Amino acid sequence: MGESTDEGAEARIERLRAWFEGPLGESLQAIEGHRLREVLPALPGTFAVQCGWLGRRDLLESSPTAVHLLVDPEPAAQGPQWVAGRAEALPFDSKSVQVVVLPHSLDISETPHQLLREAHRVLVPEGHIVILGFNAISLWRLPCLVRRRAHRAPWCGDWIGVRRLRDWLSLLDCELTHGAMLYYRPPLARQGWMDRLFFMERMGDRWWPLGGAVYMLVAKKRVAGVTPIRPTLRRSRVRAVSQPAGARYG
Numbered sequence: 001m002g003e004s005t006d007e008g009a010e011a012r013i014e015r016l017r018a019w020f021e022g023p024l025g026e027s028l029q030a031i032e033g034h035r036l037r038e039v040l041p042a043l044p045g046t047f048a049v050q051c052g053w054l055g056r057r058d059l060l061e062s063s064p065t066a067v068h069l070l071v072d073p074e075p076a077a078q079g080p081q082w083v084a085g086r087a088e089a090l091p092f093d094s095k096s097v098q099v100v101v102l103p104h105s106l107d108i109s110e111t112p113h114q115l116l117r118e119a120h121r122v123l124v125p126e127g128h129i130v131i132l133g134f135n136a137i138s139l140w141r142l143p144c145l146v147r148r149r150a151h152r153a154p155w156c157g158d159w160i161g162v163r164r165l166r167d168w169l170s171l172l173d174c175e176l177t178h179g180a181m182l183y184y185r186p187p188l189a190r191q192g193w194m195d196r197l198f199f200m201e202r203m204g205d206r207w208w209p210l211g212g213a214v215y216m217l218v219a220k221k222r223v224a225g226v227t228p229i230r231p232t233l234r235r236s237r238v239r240a241v242s243q244p245a246g247a248r249y250g
Helices: 003-020 022-044 112-122 139-145 162-169 192-198 197-207
Strands: 047-051 067-072 081-084 097-103 123-133 174-182 213-223
Touching: 003 022, 022 097, 022 123, 022 174, 022 213, 047 112, 097 112, 112 123, 112 162, 123 162, 162 174, 162 213
Parallel strands: 047 067, 047 097, 067 081, 097 123
Antiparallel strands: 123 213, 174 213
16 A cells, blocks of 8 residues: 555544544544444443444443554544554454444445454454444435535545345354444535524435445454453553543534
8 A cells, every 4th residue: 555545534533533523524423433332232242342433432331341442543532542563454363252343344445345444353252242333325426426425525435335234244254243324314514504404314314215325334254163362452552542531422
């Protein structure tokens, strides 16, 4: 990977982070966080790892695992303990983590296949991968047809279709255990319009079940008879990131 490619990827991540701090991004991540609070409590274990961060929310807050870790080159302002590293080369031993959460990590990765293989590698047998990604066949994809919009967040990533992702997971011998579409409102930046269209969230699953802006997939690693081991950091030390007093996660 050349230097210019790295710089392009970094710029794309920064645009997405700025977008997730805006009204539409915050609204979307609130819906994502709500759905994760429905899913993560059913995935027990000792270690949960979040690969990369975009918004301000602690997406692992509802995980029942004893240890929450965030892997990224940069620490987040708040949330899990930070481990300096990249999702494409996770600094953990194989078969050592119970839950891996990928919050749009595949959308912005230069090597999504490698990222998914790494998530699979560090998972214990029967461990789970939780994937959030932009839906390539939703109405949110339409702005990509306009060249000047295709380079703006969140359309600047490489959105991976659900069918293609299911094929990748199948090749890794992962079994899908849960799937859902999230956020059926159009990508409007004004808070007033987003509030008026909230009724679409209640109607989406019934009337246009494949039209959500984001999908969430949960897959289980189908490997039997191996004893899990403690996740040892290969290259990085775990550093706790202090959370500001009064921080709230909705």
